[in-house]
Amino acid sequence: MDDLARLAALHGVATTYQPAEDVTVRVPEATVAAVLRELGVDCDTPQAVRGHLADADREAAQRLLPPVLVWWAGSLPPSELTVLPAGTRIRLEGDEAGGWLPGEDSGGEPARDPAQDPDPGPVPAPEPEPGRVPPLGVHRLIAEAPDGRTGAATLIIAPERAPAAPERAHGLLVQLYSLLSEQSWGMGDLGDLAALASWAGRTHGVGFIQVNPLHAAVPGTPTDPSPYRPSSRRFPDPVHLRIEDVPEYADCPDSDALAELAARGGELRREVLEKGALIDRDAVWALKRAALELLYAVPRTQEREAAYQVFRAEQGTELDRHATWCAEHAGDDPRAGADFHRWLVWLTDTQLSAAQLAAREAGMAVGIVHDLAVGVHPKGSDTSSPSLYATAVSVGAPPDAFNARGQDWSLPPWRPDRLADDGYAPFRDLLRGVFRYAGALRIDHVMGLFRLWWIPEGAPPAEGTYVSYDGEAMLAVLVLEAHRAGALVIGEDLGTVEPRVRRALARRGVLGTSVLWFERDWAGDGQPLAPEAWRAGCLATATTHDLPPTAAKLAGAHVELRDRLGLLTRPVEQEQTEDAADTAQWLDVLERLGLDTKGEEAAVRALYGFLLRTPASLVGVWLPDAVGDRRPQNLPGTWDQYPNWRLPVADPAGRPLTLEALAASPRANALLGAVREGVSARTAPPGARRV
DSSP: OOHHHHHHHHTTBOSEEEEETTEEEEOOHHHHHHHHHHTTOOOSSHHHHHHHHHHHHHHHHHOSSOSEEEEETTSOOOHHHHTSOTTOEEEEESTTSTTOOOOSOOOOOOOOOGGGOSSOOOOOOOOOOTTOSOOSEEEEEEEEOTTSOEEEEEEEEEOSSOOOOOSSEEEEEEOGGGOOOSSSSSSOOHHHHHHHHHHHHHHHOOOEEEEOOOEEOOOSSSOOOOTTSOSEEEEEOGGGOOGGGSGGGGGOSOHHHHHHHHHHHHHHHHHHHHHOOOOOHHHHHHHHHHHHHHHHTSOOOHHHHHHHHHHHHHHHHHHHHHHHHHHHHTTSOHHHHHHHHHHHHHHHHHHHHHHHHHHHHTTOSSEEEEEEOSOOOTTSSGGGSGGGBOTTEEEEEOOOSSOTTOEEEEEOOBOHHHHHHTTTHHHHHHHHHHHTTOSEEEETTGGGGTEEEEEETTSOGGGOEEEEOOHHHHHHHHHHHHHHHTOEEEEOOOSSOOHHHHHHHHHTTOBEEEEGGGOBOTTTTOOBOOGGGSOSSEEEESOOTTSOOHHHHHHTHHHHHHHHTTOOSSOHHHHHHHHHHHHHHHHHHHHHTTOOOSSHHHHHHHHHHHHHTSOOSEEEEEHHHHHTOOOOSOOTTOSSSSOTTOOOOBOTTSOBOOHHHHHHOHHHHHHHHHHHHHHHHHHSOTTOOOO
């Protein structure tokens, strides 16, 4: 290994990668050097490289502890603690430490690390001694060796697994903005989410509703409509507020002005539902902002003011920073306007919590599943703390079978070294913020807990490289915060995933994501995977927001759409032939299982019936599938060719439907009724009455 490769390895920067088992790609040296510079490592000359290596060797010789240690409950202590010099004293500091002090002599033989063993079997728990078992949490561990060396590390003590899924649950997947009711102002809102949860839970026994990321967007006109490029992942966006549900609404003295704004919101709604207009987030926010300014001026009751001040204190300086940033970028006075934006975050938090409460009161075992985007906009609120981010690179994906050029998502990544230095506090705060109102959390591109594809500024996506994160620490923080919230975790693990990553996620109770069209026996004959061969620890779906709705897939409409937009790289006839063969294989599987596929509606129900025959813990119904919508919400690879993230849920002819119309739809009720019946049939004990 040459010096540059050795230096790169020390900092988790890959110099080669394997897109397939028998293929190894060498990363350009310029890419390696650019990424190292982003990590604060000077490698412009051979002398600089050798100097860094010498410094690293000296530091390793003197180091008593690594920056971060993970201790899984029920497992042996981290091996790094057992090999400390005899007589080393260690103690924990911080609010979560609970006064734990294990004693003086902490040296010993190294313990087996189950995380490094792909199939370790049951791990025996150590015999605890009174006062010597540290509590769950994130602690500061201090070590003092007899030779005078001292060391400090972040010690993450996490439960063995994240909370388990219910016995079996089915749910709905929906992009919230796309679901308009007769009360919403031009796009779906949190009142609509609560109403959907109440109807779906009570009428169809739905156990969860998964929504798109509701993170704060970047202000400006036009706003980036993608929910996956937010300004902040830490705080939600007030554009989702139901204005009439703000308690101050009833007491506003300027009721005429509010009524006028509500009427204009109704016009926006009718433009979308009756005239085929696209969802206009900017126009919606302009009206809601004006209404919220009126409501902000209404004196709050003593109880409301007290609740707001408690929220402010809980969220601390991060809320202050975000609110100040929002005020500055909205053109408000930074000092006076910051409180308005803090108040907006609080209002949104309360309505998010109300939606989760409505879901649980409707009988949902899980409730609302929120979506955590993989990153943030390079000019957003979160990146106003630039030291945490690598700003001259962006995150994406290497070339693969689906995209020969690779992908650049234009998202600046967290620096893994800074995360470790901060004891993963930014990640912990992010998770706690979202778990406040979530029954479960979906982690977009969950592989990013372990490594991300970094692309240097100005380079094409194919000339990036993987940068490793401490996946064990990231996973421990995730499981710890999920445990504290009593919430499930779902990882979006579609595409190329290292086997070790899937094993680690499954071991810690993180559910995967399995999409029907991709589930084939890739290691064998490539045929559709039999239902009994699917993994149990997953959310099983027929499609996602980035894929064609099921009716479009069955009809081949997605190929026609891509051809119409000039997105195909092969003759349309070839694409249609291969796609039709793929669909025919699946329909043949359904028919062999005795499922009715005659007609589009029956075929859609059959595909979801197939999912119910798998052992998947969760089965998700894409809400547009319930009404035969053929338009994808997002068409990857497009920007101005297709109205991504701006379409309402519609019928097969593309006519938008309200939430009320959807709830009354015979087609929707038939599909959801069949799914509920299938869930009951699969979970009922032998001989039990099946509803």
